Amino acid sequence: MSTLTTPTTWEAEKVRMVNKASGAGRIAEQIGSAIVSGVYRPDQLVPGEIELSRRFQASRPVVREALKLLSAKGLIDSRKRAGTRARSREAWHMLDADVLAWRLKTGKAEPKFVFDLLQARTVIEPAAAAMAALNHTARTLKLIEAAFADMEVSVHDRALFVEPDIRFHRAILIATGxxxxAAFGALIETALGAFVRIASRHEGAPAPSVPLHRDILAAICRRDAEGARAAMLVLLNRTSRNAERNVVRQGSRKPKRH
Amino acid sequence: MSTLTTPTTWEAEKVRMVNKASGAGRIAEQIGSAIVSGVYRPDQLVPGEIELSRRFQASRPVVREALKLLSAKGLIDSRKRAGTRARSREAWHMLDADVLAWRLKTGKAEPKFVFDLLQARTVIEPAAAAMAALNHTARTLKLIEAAFADMEVSVHDRALFVEPDIRFHRAILIATGxxxxAAFGALIETALGAFVRIASRHEGAPAPSVPLHRDILAAICRRDAEGARAAMLVLLNRTSRNAERNVVRQGSRKPKRH
DNA sequence: CGCTTAGTTATGTCTGACATATGGTTGAGG
DNA sequence: CCTCAACCATATGTCAGACATAACTAAGCG
Structure with missing residues (x-):
């Protein structure tokens, strides 16, 4: 049953984040969530390793592995004598799938989070669609087409629809070459996952978005860069309107940073 | 700057990557460089932990910490029985400062690397400048202005010029709010660092770029989004022309992926 | 009062062992 | 001879206890 030489790369295997079940991943998720949710303030503290090992009922090496995971994501910084400190948010790797998930889960200030997500998509994805139109290969185009075909099949169910939808947008990013x-894939995935979570109780089937996706695919197929850019922009504008309607009203306020 | 013998040119607190000196960081850098340079093929192998600990003259816990660092950056994936495997490049966190540095250091196919870097900047930075013009605050504007002032001071020396230059572009990203x-900061830093490395032996002082930066700053100051976008585009086009002139001629070939 | 020095403390590193799951191998059964 | 189940080897996962090292603190000395 296995396809012999063809790699068929991902498919079964999801985007592998940290293994939540096992020790280090589980601890990293707990501490990471605490940091992004502001439990540990910017430039200071975080309990010591022995304290953490006691608190999480794990040995110190496991705790250290968890801390290394967080260190690699820009969340903490350990120095020899005085403990490991939570780093300021400018240092966080915001496009890391785990960081995104943790921020989303402990949804503090969710409106601005969703707004920024969409704004970033509006910057990246139209340009990506244009680039994909120019640079796509037979292999990458096939990925986009396959994703779109699966979208059409599962158009009746929003829960089923989201997976090929994500795959469609990721495929376009990859097709840019x-x-x-392409590093924005994690962002798209989080964004669409969040939107479906928000919008699923307001609307029915996602049928209206299918022709918009079809326009994007068609433009890419005929290597029409500006057409692809425009079509993607239309889709994102529709998504933005939906998000505005669904998110609590304060989402329309201009984000006001100190 | 990196692996040198700890001159600590600019002082302690900087964007802290992995601590290269100490065990886990040093090992992670070695293995990570090997992966991004293609020594370990996409979906396969990587020596076992005991073998690695022997090879790097370190204990197994330290090796495991190094592997966790790489795992968090999307470079490897360990499973219980059959070792840790190098992941395919789609999984790599391309905007991670370490991954960028490792890819740049073991510069394989450098022309495409530089080209992609510039292309990504051309997508992000004009939009970022426009957003910064609309959203900047007193604090974030001051950061941009300070960086520009330092650029003017060190205009005579390319080596000194690059630091405030990087700071200028990062400040704009931050000013977008x-x-x-802002997560693109690491990319900008790597790109400018690479360009100065490439271009330093061809050209003299970076004086011509100063008025272009001044135009960007002025447009942001007067909250002129489209002006800022256009000014940034002008700067990037100049940078692109310089890069084309400096990089070997094959950089103009269409990148051809299988 | 400032500088040096000693002590405390948390991270960094090491050793050695056991647990666990999984891929490969082998043997039983069809 | 082939199929499938049980077994075993192996690499990661986890644990415990110990020592090394550096940096912050404070006491001691000039």
């Missing part, structure tokens, strides 16, 4: 643009 | 846009 630019690794740095 | 959007965390996800």
């Amino acid at each position: 630019n690794d740095f643009i | 959007n965390d996800f846009i």
Whole structure:
């Protein structure tokens, strides 16, 4: 049953984040969530390793592995004598799938989170669609087409629809041929996952968005960069309107930072 | 700057990557560089932990911490029985400062790397400048202005010029008020660091770019979004022309992925 | 009063062992 | 001879206890 030489790369395997079940991943998630939710203030503290090992009922090496995970994501910084400190949010790796998930889960200030997510998508994805139109190959185009076909099949159920939807947008990012643009995949995934969570109780089937996706695919197919850009922009504008309608009203306020 | 013998040119508190000196960081850098340079093929192998601990003259816990660092950056994936495998490049966190540095250091296919870097900047930074013009605060504007002032001071020396230059572009990203846009800071830093490395032996002082930066700052100051976007685009086009002139000619070839 | 020095403390590192799951191998059964 | 189940080897996962090292604190000395 296994396809012999063809790698068929991901498919079964989801985007693998930290293994939540096992020790280090579980602890990293707990501490990471605490940091992004503001339990541990910017430039200070975090309990010591022995204290953490006691608190999480795990040995110190496991705690240290968890801390290394968080360190690699820019959340903490350990120095020899005085403990490990939570780093300020400018240092966080905001496009890391785990950091995004933790921020979303402990949804503090969710309106601004959703707004920024959409704003970033509006910057990246139209340009990505244009680049994909110019640079796509037979292989990458096939990925986009396959994702769109699966969207059409599951158009009746929002829960089923979201997976191929995410795959569609990711495939476009990959089709750009630019690794740095493709790095936004995690962001798209989180954004769409969040939207479906928010919007699922307000609306029915996602049928109206299918023709918009079809326009994007068609433009990419005929290597029409500006058409693809415009079509993607139309889709994102629709998504923005939906988000505005669904998010609590304060979402329309201009974000006001100190 | 990196692996040198700890001159600590600019003082302690900087963007802290992995602590290269100490065990886990040093090992992570070695293995990570090997992965991004293609020594360990996509979906396969990587020596076992005991073998690694022997090879790097370190204990197994330290090796495991290094592996956790790499795991958090999307480079590897460990499963219980059959070892830890190098993940395919789609999984790599391309905007991670360490991954960027490792890819740049073991510069394989550097022309495409530089080209993609510039292309990504052309997508992000004009939009970021426009957003900064609309959203900047007194605090964030001051950061941009301070960086520009330092650029003017050190205009005579390219080596000194690069630091405030990086700071200028980072400050604009921060001034957007959007965390996800700001996440590109590491990319900008790597890009400018790479360009100065490439261009330093071809050209003299970076004086011509100063008025272009001044135009960006002025547009942001007067909250002129489209002006800021256009000014940034002008700067990036100049940078692109310089890069084209400096990089070997094959950089103009269409990147051809299988 | 400032500088040096000693002590405290948390991270960093090491050793050695056991637990666990999984891939491969082997043997039983069809 | 082939199929499938049980077994075993192996690499990661986890644990415990110990020592090394550096940095912050404070006492001691000039």
